[in-house]
Amino acid sequence: MNSEPVTEKKVENGAGNTPAPDGTEKKSRRRPGRGSGIFYFISEAFKGMRHHSVMTAASVIVLTSCLVLLGAFLMLLRNINVNLEKLGLLNEIAVFTDGSLTPEEVGAVGESIKKLDNVDTVKYVSKDSGLESMKEQYPDYSDLFESIKNNGDNPLSDSFIITYRDNSGVYELESELHKIPGVVKVNNRLDYAVKVGNFKNGMSFVFAWFFVLLFTVSVFIIFNTIRLAVEGRRNEIDIMRYIGATNSFIITPFIIEGSLIGGVSGILAFFADMGLYRLAVSKLSAELDILEYLPFRSFAALLIIGFLAVGILSGVLTSLFSIRKNLKN
Amino acid sequence: MIEFQNVRKEYSDTVALNEISFTIADGEFVFIVGKSGAGKTTVTKVLLLEEKIDSGKILIGGDDISAYPDRLIPYHRRRIGMVFQNFRLFPDKTVYENVAFAMRAVGAASADIKTRVPMLLRMMSVEDRATHYPIELSGGEQQRVALARALANNPDIIVADEPTGNIDPQMSYTIMNLLLRINRLLGKTVIVVTHEKAMVDSFGQRVITIDGGSIVSDTPAAAAGDTTPEGGDGSEQ
Numbered sequence: 201m202n203s204e205p206v207t208e209k210k211v212e213n214g215a216g217n218t219p220a221p222d223g224t225e226k227k228s229r230r231r232p233g234r235g236s237g238i239f240y241f242i243s244e245a246f247k248g249m250r251h252h253s254v255m256t257a258a259s260v261i262v263l264t265s266c267l268v269l270l271g272a273f274l275m276l277l278r279n280i281n282v283n284l285e286k287l288g289l290l291n292e293i294a295v296f297t298d299g300s301l302t303p304e305e306v307g308a309v310g311e312s313i314k315k316l317d318n319v320d321t322v323k324y325v326s327k328d329s330g331l332e333s334m335k336e337q338y339p340d341y342s343d344l345f346e347s348i349k350n351n352g353d354n355p356l357s358d359s360f361i362i363t364y365r366d367n368s369g370v371y372e373l374e375s376e377l378h379k380i381p382g383v384v385k386v387n388n389r390l391d392y393a394v395k396v397g398n399f400k401n402g403m404s405f406v407f408a409w410f411f412v413l414l415f416t417v418s419v420f421i422i423f424n425t426i427r428l429a430v431e432g433r434r435n436e437i438d439i440m441r442y443i444g445a446t447n448s449f450i451i452t453p454f455i456i457e458g459s460l461i462g463g464v465s466g467i468l469a470f471f472a473d474m475g476l477y478r479l480a481v482s483k484l485s486a487e488l489d490i491l492e493y494l495p496f497r498s499f500a501a502l503l504i505i506g507f508l509a510v511g512i513l514s515g516v517l518t519s520l521f522s523i524r525k526n527l528k529n
Numbered sequence: 530m531i532e533f534q535n536v537r538k539e540y541s542d543t544v545a546l547n548e549i550s551f552t553i554a555d556g557e558f559v560f561i562v563g564k565s566g567a568g569k570t571t572v573t574k575v576l577l578l579e580e581k582i583d584s585g586k587i588l589i590g591g592d593d594i595s596a597y598p599d600r601l602i603p604y605h606r607r608r609i610g611m612v613f614q615n616f617r618l619f620p621d622k623t624v625y626e627n628v629a630f631a632m633r634a635v636g637a638a639s640a641d642i643k644t645r646v647p648m649l650l651r652m653m654s655v656e657d658r659a660t661h662y663p664i665e666l667s668g669g670e671q672q673r674v675a676l677a678r679a680l681a682n683n684p685d686i687i688v689a690d691e692p693t694g695n696i697d698p699q700m701s702y703t704i705m706n707l708l709l710r711i712n713r714l715l716g717k718t719v720i721v722v723t724h725e726k727a728m729v730d731s732f733g734q735r736v737i738t739i740d741g742g743s744i745v746s747d748t749p750a751a752a753a754g755d756t757t758p759e760g761g762d763g764s765e766q
Contacts, residue, residue, distance in 0.1 A: 240633065251621040439617050442577070444607035444682070445634035 245456035248433070255432060259461045260468070263514065266418030267469030267507050268476070273414060274506075275477055275499055277407045283491050284400040291320075292363050293370070295377055296385040299327075299357040305382055306358045312380045318369040319362055327356040357384070367394060423518040430454065430522035437523065447527050454519045462515025466507035473503060530554055531576070531686070531718065536585035538571055538742075545571040547742035548585060555685075558712040558719045558750070560729045563739035569722045572739070573690050576720075577609060578602045589686075607635050610679030610717075614691035616671040618663040624650065624674050625659040631681040649677040653707065669700035676707055686718045687711060693725060701728060709734075 249256040297309050306324075314322050325333075331354050335345040348354055364373055370388060377386045430437075440450045474496055481493045531553040538546040545568045553559050563569040574580040575587060578594060587595045589608075597605055618627050628646045637645075650656040653673040655666075663671055672692060679687055689708060693701035705721070705728065712719040723729060729736055733751035737744055 247621065435617070436619060439619060440634060441603070442606060442611045442613075442617070443631045443634050443678070444603045444605075446603045449634055 241452045241456055244453040245460060248453055248457050249460065252432065255428065256457075256461060259515075260465050262421050263462060263465035263511055264468045264472065266421060267465060267511060268472045270411070270414060270418060270510070271469060271473040271499075271503050271507065272476060273407075273411055274503070275473070275494075277404075277411070278499065279491075279494055280403060280407070281400070282494055284396065284403065286492060291367065292361055292389070293374065293377070294385075294387040295360040295362060295383055296387075297358045297360075297382050298384050299355075301358070301382050309380055309382045310360055313360055313362060313377065316373060316376050318364045318366055318373045320365045321363045323361040325359045325361060327354050327358050330356045330359065367397075419514055423514070423521070427518060427522040430519065437527070441527070450527065451520065451523055454523050455516050458515035458517075458519030459512045460515070462511030462513070463508060464511075465515075466504070466509075466511035469507050469511070470500075470504050474500075530588070530590060531720075532586070532588040533572075534586040534588065536575065536587060537583045538568075538575055538580060539583055544742045546575070546582070549739070549742070549744050550585075551737055551744060551747060553718060553720065556712070556716045556718055558709060558734045559721070560732070560734055560736045561720060561722045561739060562724060562726055562729055562736055564724060567739045568742040569724075569739050570690060571742075573611075573688050573720070573722055576688060577611065578605055607682050608684045608686060610682070610684040610687045612672070612675050612679050612687065612689035612692045614694035616663070616668075616675045616695070618671055618674060618678070620663055623660050623662055624655060624666070627663070627674055628678045628681050631678045635682055637682070645681065646677075649680055650674075652680075653677045667700075668696040669703060672696055672700075672704050673707065676704070676711070680711065680715075680717075684717070686720065689719070689721045691723055692721065693723065693728070698728075701725070705732060 295309075295313065297306050301309070310322060310324055313319060328349070331345055331349055334356075335342050338345075362377075364370055374386050374388055377383055437450060477496050477499075481496075484491070485493055533549055533551050535548040535550055536546050537544070537548045547568075549568075549572075561569045561572055571580065575582050575595075578597060582595050585595075586593050594605060619630065622630060625646055628649055629642045632642045632645065647656060647659070650659055653676055655670055655673050655677065658666060658670060658674075663674070666674065672695075675692075676687075679689075687708065692704055692708070696704065708719050708721060709732070711717050721729075735750045736746070736748045738746040738748075
C-alpha cells in the first residue's frame with residue numbers, strides 16, 4: 201500500500217497512486233487551487249442561497265429590517281440635533297451703539313470689542329441693514345419701513361452681533377462691553393441658551409444609548425438567523441469534512457454567502473430608508489414647517505457605506521462564528 | 530498496513546474500545562462485525578480521526594496517525610474513501626456534481642475531474658444517472674454513487690460503515706460485490722463495518738468480531754472459493 205505519512209504537500213500532489221478505477225496506472229495530476237478558485241466559491245455561494253432560499257430570504261429580511269431601523273434612527277437623531285443646534289445658536293450678544301456716533305467712532309467701538317477675551321466673532325450691523333432686516337421680518341409693514349428709510353429718520357442705531365466661546369464668562373464679557381465708550385445697550389440670551397444646551401446633551405445621551413441597544417439587538421437577531429441557516433446545513437458540512445475538505449474550502453462559500461446577504465440587505469435598507477425619509481419629510485414639512493429637515497443626500501453616503509459595512513461585516517462574522525462551531529474534527 | 534495497537538476509547542460512561550489490537554494488511558478485505566453498540570463504528574471514527582483515542586496507537590504505513598495535528602486531518606481523510614449507511618450525498622447536487630465535488634475539495638484540476646468522474650460513474654453503472662439528483666435514485670443507486678465518490682480521489686483505503694443498512698437484500702449483495710471488485714481490481718484496502726452476519730459469512734473474507742469494545746474473534750479469509758455469492762459478478766441485477 202502507499203500509506204505513507206501524511207503531509208499537506210504530499211496529499212495535495214496525489215497521495216494515492218493505486219491503479220485508477222479503469223485498471224490503468226494513472227497518476228493524479230492534482231494542482232492545488234485549480235477547480236476551487238474564487239469563481240467556483242462564488243457559484244457555490246449562489247447555489248447555496250438558491251437551494252436554501254427560505255433561510256436566505258429570512259436572513260435578508262431580518263438584516264434589512266434591522267438596518268432600516270438603525271438608519272431611520274440615525275436620521276431622526278441627526279434632524280433633532282440640527283434643530284436643537286439651531287435653537288442653541290444663542291451664544292450671541294447684541295451690542296447697540298449710541299446713534300450720535302460718527303462712522304469712525306462706531307468703527308473704534310468694533311475694534312475695542314474684538315480685543316476682549318471670550319469674543320469669538322464680531323459682525324457689524326449698520327442701522328440701514330438693521331432696518332432692512334426688520335422689513336424682511338415684518339413684511340406686512342414694509343411700506344412703513346420704506347417711508348422711514350426714504351425720510352431719513354431711521355431710529356435704529358449701528359450694532360454689533362458678537363458670538364462668544366465660553367458660557368461661563370458671559371457676564372464678565374457683558375460687563376466689559378458696557379465699559380466701552382459709545383455702547384448704550386447689551387442684550388444676551390444666556391439663560392435660554394444654557395437650557396437648550398442641557399436639553400440637547402440629555403437627548404443625545406438617551407439617543408446614543410438607545411442606538412447602542414438597537415444595534416446590539418439587531419446583531420443578536422442577525423446572528424441567530426444566520427446561525428440557524430448554517431445549522432440547517434450541518435449535514436453538508438459533515439460530508440465535506442469526511443471527504444477531506446480543508447476548513448478554508450468549507451468556510452469560504454459560507455463567508456461569501458454571508459457577505460452577499462449582508463450586501464443585498466444593505467442596499468435594500470438604503471433604498472427603503474430613502475423612500476421612508478422622503479415620505480416622512482414631505483408629510484412633516486407641510487405640517488411642521490417651523491422645523492428644519494435635512495435633505496436625504498446629506499445622509500446618503502454615510503448610510504450606504506454604513507449599511508454595506510454593517511451588513512457585510514455582520515453577515516461574514518455570524519457565518520464564520522456559526523460554521524466554526526461545526527468544524528470541530 | 531493499518532495497525533491498531535492497544536487502542537482505548539471511552540465515552541463518558543462507556544468503554545467503546547477496550548485496548549484492541551489488530552492489523553490489516555495492504556490490499557486486504559476485512560469485515561468488522563458486532564452488535565449495535567459493540568464499538569465497531571468507533572473503529573471507523575478513530576480511523577478517520579473523527580474521535581481522538583484515549584490511549585494506544587493507530588499506525589497507517591507505520592505512521593502514527595493518532596499524533597497528527599488538527600491541520601493534517603483533512604489531508605489524512607483524503608486517503609480514506611468513506612461510504613455511509615445513509616449515503617450522505619449532497620441532495621442539491623447531481624450525481625456528477627456529487628462525485629466531482631470530492632475532487633474539487635482537494636483542489637483537483639478541472640481536466641482531471643472531467644476525465645475521472647465519468648469513468649467512475651461508468652464503473653459503478655450509474656453513468657446514465659449523471660444528471661439526476663440523489664432523490665431521484667434508488668437506495669442501491671445512491672450507494673453506488675457514494676462508492677464512486679469514495680474512489681474519486683484514488684484513496685488507499687475504503688471504509689464502508691453499514692453500507693447495506695438502507696438498501697434491499699438483493700442490492701446489498703451487489704454493493705458488497707462492488708466493494709470486493711474494488712478490492713481485487715484496484716488493490717484498495719477495504720474495511721466493511723456491518724452487523725449483517727449472515728451476509729458476511731457468505732463472502733468468506735476475514736471477519737473481526739467486536740463485542741463490548743473488545744475483539745472476540747478474528748477469522749481469516751477462506752483460502753479459496755466462491756466469494757461472490759448471490760450477487761454474481763456485481764453487475765446490476
